[in-house]
Amino acid sequence: MELPVLYAMRSSLYSAKARCYLIKQRIEYIERPPGDPRFPAEVVPQIGRWIIPVLQTADGELIQDTCDIIDYFDAEMPPERSAKPPAGLQNIVTRVLEMFGSEGLMRPALHYRWNFDGLNMPFVGEDFGRGLMLAGGSSDRLSTFDFGPEIGGSDDAAARAKISQFAADRMRALTLDFGVNPETIPEVERSYHEFLALLSAHLEMTPYLLGGRPTLGDFGLIAPLYAHLARDPEPSLIMKRDAWPVWRWVERMNSPVTDSGEYGEVPFELFADDAIPETLTALLAYIGREFAAEVAAHVGFIDNWLEQNDEVAKGDVVGGKPYKRSLGLVTWNWRGYEIKTNAIPYRLLHLQRIQQAFYAADPPAQDAARELLGDAGLGGLLELKARRRVVRSNNLELWGAAQQAIIPA
Ligand SMILES: N[C@@H](CCC(=O)N[C@@H](CS)C(=O)NCC(=O)O)C(=O)O
Numbered sequence: 001m002e003l004p005v006l007y008a009m010r011s012s013l014y015s016a017k018a019r020c021y022l023i024k025q026r027i028e029y030i031e032r033p034p035g036d037p038r039f040p041a042e043v044v045p046q047i048g049r050w051i052i053p054v055l056q057t058a059d060g061e062l063i064q065d066t067c068d069i070i071d072y073f074d075a076e077m078p079p080e081r082s083a084k085p086p087a088g089l090q091n092i093v094t095r096v097l098e099m100f101g102s103e104g105l106m107r108p109a110l111h112y113r114w115n116f117d118g119l120n121m122p123f124v125g126e127d128f129g130r131g132l133m134l135a136g137g138s139s140d141r142l143s144t145f146d147f148g149p150e151i152g153g154s155d156d157a158a159a160r161a162k163i164s165q166f167a168a169d170r171m172r173a174l175t176l177d178f179g180v181n182p183e184t185i186p187e188v189e190r191s192y193h194e195f196l197a198l199l200s201a202h203l204e205m206t207p208y209l210l211g212g213r214p215t216l217g218d219f220g221l222i223a224p225l226y227a228h229l230a231r232d233p234e235p236s237l238i239m240k241r242d243a244w245p246v247w248r249w250v251e252r253m254n255s256p257v258t259d260s261g262e263y264g265e266v267p268f269e270l271f272a273d274d275a276i277p278e279t280l281t282a283l284l285a286y287i288g289r290e291f292a293a294e295v296a297a298h299v300g301f302i303d304n305w306l307e308q309n310d311e312v313a314k315g316d317v318v319g320g321k322p323y324k325r326s327l328g329l330v331t332w333n334w335r336g337y338e339i340k341t342n343a344i345p346y347r348l349l350h351l352q353r354i355q356q357a358f359y360a361a362d363p364p365a366q367d368a369a370r371e372l373l374g375d376a377g378l379g380g381l382l383e384l385k386a387r388r389r390v391v392r393s394n395n396l397e398l399w400g401a402a403q404q405a406i407i408p409a
Contacts, residue, residue, distance in 0.1 A: 001058055004029045007039050008053040009131035009227075011124060013109060016226035017066040017102065017219050018053045020253045021083065024214050027073060033131040047395050049322040064395040066102070067349065070219060080268070083215050088274045088365040089372065090210050092357045096287065096373065096381060097209060097217025099350035101224065104291040108192035109228035110175040111185060112235035119233040121168075129164035177329065179339040187335050191290060192229075196243040198286050202279035203245035207252060207260030209280065211270040214253065222253045274365065276372060288377030290334075294341070295351065296380050296408035297332035301343045303386040303405045318345040318390060318397045325397075346397050348390040351381060358382050380408060 006022065006029050008015035022029050032038065034052055043054050047064050055063045055072070063069050074083050085091040113120060136156070175181075180188055199221075208214045209221070229235045230250040239247045252259040260266050271277065276284075305327050306312060319325055326342035333339075358369055373379050384407065389400030 002060070004058050005056040006031045006053055007034055007036070007043055007056070009033055009127070010231070011127040011131060011227050012052055013223050013227055014066050014102070015053045017223040018055065018069045020214075020222045020226070021066075021070050021073065021219050023254060023256050025073060025077065025081065025083075026256050033134070035130070035132045035134045037134075049396075051323075062395065065392065066219070066223070067098075067353065068392060068395075070216070081213070083219060085210065085215055085270055085274075087357070087360040087362070089276060089361065089368045090215070090270055090274050092354060092361060092365075092369045092382075093276055093280070093284070093372070094210060094215040094217040095350070095354045095357050096284070096378060098220030099347070099354060099381075100287045100291055101217065101220025101222070103344075103347050103350060104287065104294070105192075105195070105221075105224035105229075106178040107180050107184075107188045108195070108235075109224040110171075110178055111180045111188045112192075112238070113228045113232050114172045114175050115180070115185070116232075116234035123233050125161070125164045125168065128167045129160035132163045132167060133160045177326070177340075177342045179334060179337075179341045181339075184334070184337050184339060187337060191335065193242065195286060195290070196239065196246055198279070198283045199249075200243045200245045202277070202283055203249050205263075205277065205279065206271075207249070207258070207263050207266055212258070212260070212266040212268045213270070215270070218249075218253060222250065225250055226253070274368075281372065281376070284372065284376040284378060292377045292380060293332050293334065295347070296384065297330050298343055298347055299351070299380075299384040299386050300407050301330035302327060302345055302348065303407045305343070306387050306399075312388070312399055314388075314399055314401055315393075316399050318399055322396050345390050345399075348386060349392065349397070351384060352389065354381050355383070355385075384408065 004022075004027065006015075006018060008019055008031055019031065021027075034040075034043075034050075039054075043056070043062060044050055046062050047054060051064055053064070053066065053069065055069045057063065057072070063072055070083060077083070079086065083094075085094060113124065133156075202209070206212075209217045225239075225246065230239055230247065239250070248262070258266070258268065319327060325346060326344050328343055329340040330343040331338060331340050358366060361369065369382065370379065373381060385403060385405055386407070387405040388402055391398050391400035
């Protein structure tokens, strides 16, 4: 039997979400960087865009998207190992944390990677180069990007530096579109320190977000907290200095064993009675302050875009082209600053995931979720909807069925 292959990079944000799931679930796999010639030759043409991570299953099927990769393996997990808690409050909360981790920490992740060149760039540049061009790689078609430049030349190091620079320029340009600019930077830093303090306080008492084993929320949060915020040199120092429990959690998330000795004997179980501890409630309140307005603005913007573009039909690729993930810039108020950030229909999939967990819960758990998330300012996550669903098919995001919109007041 072939092993699954994860096409991923150490320096990539979403790669860690899939990789840590495989590691924690002790699924044997092979990791290949996208510089491997099989990625442009076999993977990109089938997936329809350059994107990582991509999982090639033991049967040769390709799966892009970290939610789908986790769902694929988790469907076979016994309940006591699953990353999804049983229907109820924890199952809703872990998806809120998954969404916030996957989409809500882009500002600190991008800031701490791209605005500290002196310490970061020697490392990040090397990482990009090594991941995008293998040692001894061919020099006549060095770019693994379908849309990238042809980079020729005979010197591997120079060619690697060029492809690394090309990729870095693309990513660096994103910082502005995610709301990091000279005016907001001090607040990005304050906000990140607030987050680290709250997550540290929670992890003082538990090795994983919901107890003795990781769930979807842990895998969502490891996305920004691994490559960018724990591994890049500058933010790595911040995390080690100011948030030791978070640093240890990052190590733990990358270990195939429970790795929670400092907590004593912790059973491999979630908190009893579907409980959410106060330290997690405090973290949810932070997520409310940081992210609720962004989600509401997204739903409003996307709904309005669908109203303006009523020729859009079920089955159309969102954004029109597989690689175009944003519908434009949405203006919203973040911590007192008016910022413009990418409006990304993909995020509606996360909302749908949260709402699905909400509908699956029994009425007392639904009441508890309404109260907990409502108090955190996150009640909108349980109900907001644009006038069309987003679905995934063939590893792309497509517009789904029309529905009754519920947009923010
Ligand atoms: N929703 C996707 C996001 C994947 C993603 O954005 N990957 C980044 C790297 S971390 C990427 O491939 N970017 C390439 C590009 O935008 O050109 C997932 O969860 O897998």
